[in-house]
Amino acid sequence: MIDKERLTTILDSTHKRDKTEKLEAFSKILDPKLKTVVESIFPTPVYRAIMDREFTKEELDFVNNEKNKCTKNQGNINTKDNYILNREEFKNIKSFLNECCKDYLEKIICPKYNTKLNITQSWLNYTEKDQYHHQHAHPNSVVSGVLYFNGDKQDKILLHSTKGYEPIIVEKEKFNQWNSATWWFPAEIGELIMFPSSTFHQVEVKQGETTRISLSFNSFYKGALGSDIGLTGLII
Numbered sequence: 001m002i003d004k005e006r007l008t009t010i011l012d013s014t015h016k017r018d019k020t021e022k023l024e025a026f027s028k029i030l031d032p033k034l035k036t037v038v039e040s041i042f043p044t045p046v047y048r049a050i051m052d053r054e055f056t057k058e059e060l061d062f063v064n065n066e067k068n069k070c071t072k073n074q075g076n077i078n079t080k081d082n083y084i085l086n087r088e089e090f091k092n093i094k095s096f097l098n099e100c101c102k103d104y105l106e107k108i109i110c111p112k113y114n115t116k117l118n119i120t121q122s123w124l125n126y127t128e129k130d131q132y133h134h135q136h137a138h139p140n141s142v143v144s145g146v147l148y149f150n151g152d153k154q155d156k157i158l159l160h161s162t163k164g165y166e167p168i169i170v171e172k173e174k175f176n177q178w179n180s181a182t183w184w185f186p187a188e189i190g191e192l193i194m195f196p197s198s199t200f201h202q203v204e205v206k207q208g209e210t211t212r213i214s215l216s217f218n219s220f221y222k223g224a225l226g227s228d229i230g231l232t233g234l235i236i
């Protein structure tokens with residue numbers, strides 16, 4: 001079972017603004033006096049889940065050991081093994097992530113036919129103080145996820161709006177989901193965050209002495225997509 005107290009704490013720290021602003025930012029803006037409402041359409045889903053247990057010693061030893069078998073990325077390092085969820089030591093973690101992919105598919109994508117969302121590549125990232133993870137997205141993937149193994153309290157992931165170039169900039173008094181070009185979430189140990197792979201994201205220069213360790217993965221559809229009658233039929 002998920003630790004409900006921890007879930008509440010994490011969901012309460014959902015973003016950087018205060019609680020009142022958070023309520024406005026994550027739901028409709030209702031104004032009973034004016035009898036108006038601001039709705040949101042076509043939002044970007046950000047799926048967050050929490051491991052229902054601590055990491056085992058075997059998993060943590062494995063994660064720490066793989067740090068010696070890395071390749072250099074732009075601002076940090078990642079494992080040479082980029083199918084790391086196939087390793088025996090990650091068997092249970094892979095089951096948890098598969099469960100979350102299934103849940104994401106059922107809750108957000110809602111396929112009509114027999115479509116699955118399978119994990120493809122997966123790797124570990126290690127970021128030390130003063131290092132960073134450059135801004136990027138994940139091509140050839142539908143949904144990407146990050147699970148946090150280690151880090152400091154202030155560690156976070158920064159996501160960028162999919163709107164692209166903003167031709168007009170207005171200075172903001174306060175931020176909400178309609179006027180922000182970026183949004184961040186805390187990188188809590190044991191927490192998983194999943195989002196569409198086309199969403200650009202990054203880790204800013206790391207503060208704090210603890211090595212930030214995360215597992216990233218990509219996914220792709222397996223099964224029936226589209227519709228034959230709509231000439232979008234595709235079975236993969």
Ligand SMILES: [Fe+2]
Nearest residue numbers: 136138201216
């Ligand atoms: Fe990434």
